[in-house]
Amino acid sequence: MAQHQKDGGATMKKLLLITAAISVLSAPLVSQASPEEDLKTFRGYFMERFPSVPLEEFANGVYAIDTASREQWEAIEEFPPYEIAIDEGEELFNMPFKNGKTYASCFRNGGIGVRSDYPYYDKDKGQVETLVSAINDCRTKNGERPLKLKKGKITALSAYMAYTTRGQTIDIKIPHDQRARDAYETGKRFYYARRGQLNMSCAHCHVDHSGSKIRADLLSPALGHLSHFPVYRSKWGGLGTIHRRFAGCNKQVRALPFKAQSSQYRNLEYFLTYMSNGIPWNGPGARK
Amino acid sequence: MRKTARNTLAATGALIIAMGSLSFTPNLASAAGASAIEEGKKIAFHRKKGNCLACHKIAGGSLEGNIGPALVNMKARYPDKAKLRVQIFDATVSNPNTIMPPFGKHKIISKSELDKVVEFIHSL
Numbered sequence: 530m531a532q533h534q535k536d537g538g539a540t541m542k543k544l545l546l547i548t549a550a551i552s553v554l555s556a557p558l559v560s561q562a563s564p565e566e567d568l569k570t571f572r573g574y575f576m577e578r579f580p581s582v583p584l585e586e587f588a589n590g591v592y593a594i595d596t597a598s599r600e601q602w603e604a605i606e607e608f609p610p611y612e613i614a615i616d617e618g619e620e621l622f623n624m625p626f627k628n629g630k631t632y633a634s635c636f637r638n639g640g641i642g643v644r645s646d647y648p649y650y651d652k653d654k655g656q657v658e659t660l661v662s663a664i665n666d667c668r669t670k671n672g673e674r675p676l677k678l679k680k681g682k683i684t685a686l687s688a689y690m691a692y693t694t695r696g697q698t699i700d701i702k703i704p705h706d707q708r709a710r711d712a713y714e715t716g717k718r719f720y721y722a723r724r725g726q727l728n729m730s731c732a733h734c735h736v737d738h739s740g741s742k743i744r745a746d747l748l749s750p751a752l753g754h755l756s757h758f759p760v761y762r763s764k765w766g767g768l769g770t771i772h773r774r775f776a777g778c779n780k781q782v783r784a785l786p787f788k789a790q791s792s793q794y795r796n797l798e799y800f801l802t803y804m805s806n807g808i809p810w811n812g813p814g815a816r817k
Numbered sequence: 818m819r820k821t822a823r824n825t826l827a828a829t830g831a832l833i834i835a836m837g838s839l840s841f842t843p844n845l846a847s848a849a850g851a852s853a854i855e856e857g858k859k860i861a862f863h864r865k866k867g868n869c870l871a872c873h874k875i876a877g878g879s880l881e882g883n884i885g886p887a888l889v890n891m892k893a894r895y896p897d898k899a900k901l902r903v904q905i906f907d908a909t910v911s912n913p914n915t916i917m918p919p920f921g922k923h924k925i926i927s928k929s930e931l932d933k934v935v936e937f938i939h940s941l
């Protein structure tokens with residue numbers, strides 16, 4: 530079983546690497562290897578690795594595969610620790626700026642159920658727009674100061690916006706725009722690149738060895754990783770954005786983390802959210 | 818003045834090492850080995866040093882992970898201690914895709930710490 534899993538991991542990485550190599554070599558000749566193909570391979574790998582887990586269950590992270598802590602987590606979800614943040618977020622969302630406008634003026638559908646619009650490639654800005662950056666753009670556009678990027682009010686607002694989006698399916702689009710493709714490819718490369726003194730990639734822990742234990746922690750599968758952010762973590766004693774998590778996982782391998790909303794993390798979020806297409810949006814979430 | 822003191826200390830250290838390696842007393846040799854093994858164990862188990870338990874089951878450890886194989890029967894698996902040293906120094910030599918950190922190559926632990934870890938692992 531362990532052997533099978535390891536081979537699966539190596540094959541998976543090889544496939545993605547080959548796809549990447551081909552796209553570089555043959556770029557002038559044929560169209561770039563498609564994100565659609567990557568997605569098929571990625572999803573297929575996890576469906577095979579965890580055959581008893583239905584696709585939508587991957588929205589629950591480690592609890593989709595960890596029967597031991599599942600029950601405890603379900604009990605926590607009965608009285609979720611992020612509930613106050615949702616209420617606070619709703620209040621902030623509806624509170625007018627000094628100019629009288631509200632967040633609703635910046636978003637499609639008045640900002641209800643639109644967490645699913647993010648991340649997307651913004652052709653005008655020439656970069657990936659995330660929910661967090663969109664919230665802050667809305668503020669600066671209305672003469673307000675941007676919020677801190679990893680915790681606090683930003684997580685309350687995005688928790689509320691995630692909550693009104695629950696039940697929709699992740700369906701991120703990578704348009705036929707070379708710059709969007711490049712952003713996606715850069716995010717993908719980040720995911721498979723070794724880094725830090727400990728020399729590990731994200732994929733080492735969340736693809737190749739997902740389902741194994743590192744010390745006492747079970748490693749969650751990368752599939753569905755973006756479904757439930759912002760997340761309440763008991764370790765944090767509060768909520769954090771996905772970029773806060775990225776930074777934490779970078780630090781674990783003694784790598785220098787990047788800044789929240791840096792282009793590196795935006796591209797990484799773009800790739801990783803796309804890889805979760807087909808899975809329900811179920812934020813905010815609760816984790817250990 | 819300080820320099821002299823350090824030189825003297827270094828010389829004393831060298832002398833002790835030289836004496837150790839020249840010693841024909843089996844008792845003394847195994848005592849030195851035992852302490853290297855004991856120190857190696859501490860380094861291997863230390864979360865900020867080897868942290869080998871993050872991935873390997875090792876006798877005497879607890880809360881171990883299961884990413885890598887249990888480290889047992891090491892003398893049989895590594896009759897050549899130098900090969901074991903290479904595995905711990907840089908695991909990508911035997912498997913370019915490995916998750917195991919290159920403890921020596923990336924200076925996660927020092928050379929002398931590595932030597933002690935090798936002694937400990939080889940004793941398992």
